[in-house]
Amino acid sequence: MAGRIREDDISLVREKARIDEVIGQYVTLRNAGGGSQKGLCPFHDEKSPSFNVNPARGFFHCFGCSEGGDVITFLMKIDGLTFGEAVERLADKYGVQLRREEGDIREDRPKGPPRRRLIEAHQVAQTFYAEQLATADALVARQFLGERGFDQGAAEHFGVGFAPRSGDALKNLLRQKGFTNEEMTVGGLVGPSGYDRFRGRLLWPIRDASGDTIGFGARRIFDDDRIDAKYLNTSETPIYKKSQVLYGIDLARREIGRQSRAVIVEGYTDVMACHLAGVTTAVATCGTAFGEDHSRVLRRFLNDHEEFRGEVIFTFDGDAAGQKAALRAFGGDQNFVSQTYVAVEPDGLDPCDLRIQKGDAAVRELVARRVPLYRFVLANVVGKYDLDRADGRIDALREGARLVSSIRDKSKVDAFARELGGMIGLDPEEARAEVRRAAHRRPSQDQRAGATATTQTEPPPRSAVPDLRDPRFATERETLQLVIQHPMTIGRSTGDIGVNDFTHPTYRAVWELVAAAGGPGAGAGDAGWASRLRDAATDPAVSSVISALAVEPLKKEPDAAYVGQHVFRLLELTAARRIAEIKSKLQRTNPVEHAEEFNKMFGELAALEAHRRALRDRLAGGAS
Incomplete structure (x- = not known):
């Protein structure tokens, strides 16, 4: 059994996997200056973006909820992966061949098939189903698409396929490819009875934002189909959560971010019709009502906050069911900062039927005629x-x-x-x-919140640790930014710095990690320097501040003068503190009774004053 992944391979994965590219598949990022990018945090609800990504450092940090780390940490948190699974996924994507240590077996892998294997099985299934759409048995499926204005090119663009009517065609193929029965059933491709879950149906692959196929939506097209339901979707699996999945998000996410607009339709064919008509921000839920989790997914791609207020447009039928859906959407209206709208075709046509009867321009006009959601709902009530x-x-x-x-x-x-x-x-x-x-x-x-609060215990007292942003610690913070972001630049300048130069306990702990790693010079040319420091931290507060220091933009591109300004200022502050301590002690010491001690302190004071003047001169020289 294979053991732990080699450290040098993990470092290579960190180096090759661009963190902005990976996170950009989940969050719309915009340039924030200083080489950083910003977006809405995927780990907590917020109205203003506090989620920062620094591609050069390979780090992210949210200043709202304090989540942070490198590209591996992000995948672990966003998709619930173990460390090894996250490394494997990135290695597959960026072409890194992983090697493992012999005899070092880890038992931290969760039970069940790895996510990577489930994704691979779905990719095999998607390719197989797409090929089957061209067979003689799929004539009815092709006719269904043709009647709705979808040609072969459209089917290929959306990956539409056909599941053979036999009960084991996909199962046999997956078995030939080396997949186990557990991988087939856990992923939802084969049912508990041992037969293919989707048989004799037209299929749409459901993909996540990165483009990985994670499930399928299947439409009934034969009258003798044993399952009466018109649509049959993948059940909940480790990779498919219907409350968080939006069909078409892989195709729409970039345009949603670029236009700050999302159009929410009701079905797979509506998404196809909208995209083909030029409304490329359309998505749909998969067999469930649009809910709060869907809102969170959309907000990340909309960059939905006060500075970039966009539009969310729902399309509903004009019938009673459509009005009920509008009321549901209105109940979740406050999930968005963006303005919410409704687009309803007067004739009651959905986007797919509208395109068939009136053409592409009519679909675009439907969206353009949107009305505010609250006005639509209130008009229905009145x-x-x-x-x-x-x-x-x-x-x-x-x-x-x-x-x-x-x-x-x-x-x-x-x-x-x-x-x-x-x-x-x-x-x-x-x-x-x-x-x-x-x-x-x-x-x-x-009132409800107050009632709940009375049943809970009093909150624990606030920690005595000072605020990291207190101006007293600004020099300590900015010096550590240089140490983490530019270890080569600051390098030898830190030779005189010691742990006592840091008065905030968290910053002191960061420096101790730096010193234990060999000092800033050890990070020169090391793409995983910040990750290595963060991995060594045992205190979550220290881990969090390292990720924050790694992404915070510096006031300017560091040169020798900028580095010297911080190093000399840090040392001067230490000298000033020691001078104050000695002066206080001299005032309390009797020079007659403790002459030797008094003279020793006086000599130290004189030396410190001279040292402080020299540091100030160097600061002044650097400033000039």
Whole structure:
């Protein structure tokens, strides 16, 4: 059994795997100056971007939740992989041949097939199904596509395929390729009965943002299909979570980030129709309603925050089901900073049917005619009542007010209340008053939170560790930035620096790791220098600050003067602290009773003052 991956191979993976390229498959990143990039953190909800990536250093850090690390750490956190699995995935992608130590067997791998094997099995399945679409047995499938305006090129672009009607065609192929029964069943390609899960159906491969096939959506096309459901999707597997999957995200993610717009449709053929018509930001959920997890995925690619406020456009049918879906979407409206809209075709056509009947331009026009989601929802509520009657207006106001009062983002309530009053034909203040009454009739979130809080214990006292951003420690922080980001540049200049030059305990711990690794000179030319330091840290706070120091932009490109300014200033601060200590002690010492000790301290004080003046002169010389 193979042992641990060799350290030099891990270092090569870190060197070859561009962290901005890997993270860019999950998060839309924008240049932030100083060689850094910024985006919305994928590990916590935020309205303003605090997630930083420094490609030159190979590090990421979120200043909101303190998650950070290198490209391997990112994959482990985002996809729930072990260290070894993350290294293997990156090695496969970037062409690194991994070698393992003999006799050093690790037992940290989770039970079940590795993710890499499940992905490989799905790739084999996708290729197989796509080839089967050209067979005689797939004539009905090709006719289905042709009737909806999808030619061979469209099928190839989206990877559409056909599953043979026999129950073991894919299973036999996977077995020939060396896949085990466990890998086939855990991945959802073969059912518990031992037969292919998808038989005699038209198939769409469902891919993650990086383009890996992780599941399939299958449509019924034969009348004698034993399964009545029109659509059959991959069940939950280690690589397929339907609440987090968006069909088409692999094709749409770059345009979503570039345009700051996402169009959410209801089915696979709608996504195809939109993309072919030029609406290349369209995605769809896979057999489930659009939910909070889907919102999180989209926000990362939208770069959805105050500075880059974009658009999220839902397309719904105009029927009762469509109105119900709109109400559901309205309930999650506050998940987005971007403005939410609805695009509804007056004739009730979905994007696929609209393209068939009226052409590509009609699909683009559908999206262009979007209306704000809140206005669409309130209009549907108000439209149920006879506004020519006084009681109808009162009932419409009450139901509309309940809806408006339920909005989590209270900054939007006033605008929605005014809109509601205008629709019903009432004074805006009357609508606002009814919304306030509706809010009082339902328990507030604050009250519910307070009730929960009373059942919990008091929060633990705050740590006595000083704030890392306290100006007192600015020189320590900036010097360590140089040590981590530019070890070759700062190199020999740190020869006089010691652990006592760092007064903040966390910064002191970072320097101790640097010293234990051989000093800054040991990091010269080492692409994994910051990762090596972070891996050696046992305190999460120290690990976090190393990732932060690795991505924070410096005030300028470091040269000898810039380096000297920080090194000499750090040493001068240490001298100043020691001078203050000696002066205090001299004041408490009797020069007659303790003459020898007094004279020794006085001599040390004079030497320190001279040393401090010399450091100041060097600082002044560097500044000039």
